[in-house]
Amino acid sequence: GDSVTQMEGPVTLSEEAFLTINCTYTATGYPSLFWYVQYPGEGLQLLLKATKADDKGSNKGFEATYRKETTSFHLEKGSVQVSDSAVYFCALGGTSYGKLTFGQGTILTVHP
């Protein structure tokens, strides 16, 4: 079945540091890949997405590239801010109607 593996957290960084959160997946077919972010006390918000191999999703300084050869969708940001502190979920969709497969989530804390 489909699965998503995210790097273990939590991740703690200083402001303006470089961020990478690793995500790899296993899927049949041609899934879409997503990064969702969840701020404390809130629901999930879509951060970025990619629907086919070599697509790059980007938003708010975050980027991720859909790599079919390595089955990866790593999230990166060049300079994090305190306001980026949240839980980040990598997710896979499109192989089974209506169902997103989520990774376990990575807690990011950014200190001033």
Add this chain to the structure above:
Amino acid sequence: DTEVTQTPKHLVMGMTNKKSLKCEQHMGHRAMYWYKQKAKKPPELMFVYSYEKLSINESVPSRFSPECPNSSLLNLHLHALQPEDSALYLCASSQGDMREKLFFGSGTQLSVL
């Protein structure tokens, strides 16, 4: 309007109570979802409605009963819940294409005493 609105935001109920969670969207989305999320865990899919018909039930206990009165509304009726059902319940919607993104509401934080 790109919002999914959930009410109430918080709910405390006893094991013998009956309550309902409500979800509303006005984006014209044809698919709506209920997810359950435990603290520090990813959301788990419970139900999917497509064009107002239940299309997926992820083997959810019958004490949870979904209802889709129309294309904009989704309810989750709760009865005889257990303390382990305490969680954040998230509603989501999408255009209906299974490759499209989901829009999530802020959730209802449910505590069962």
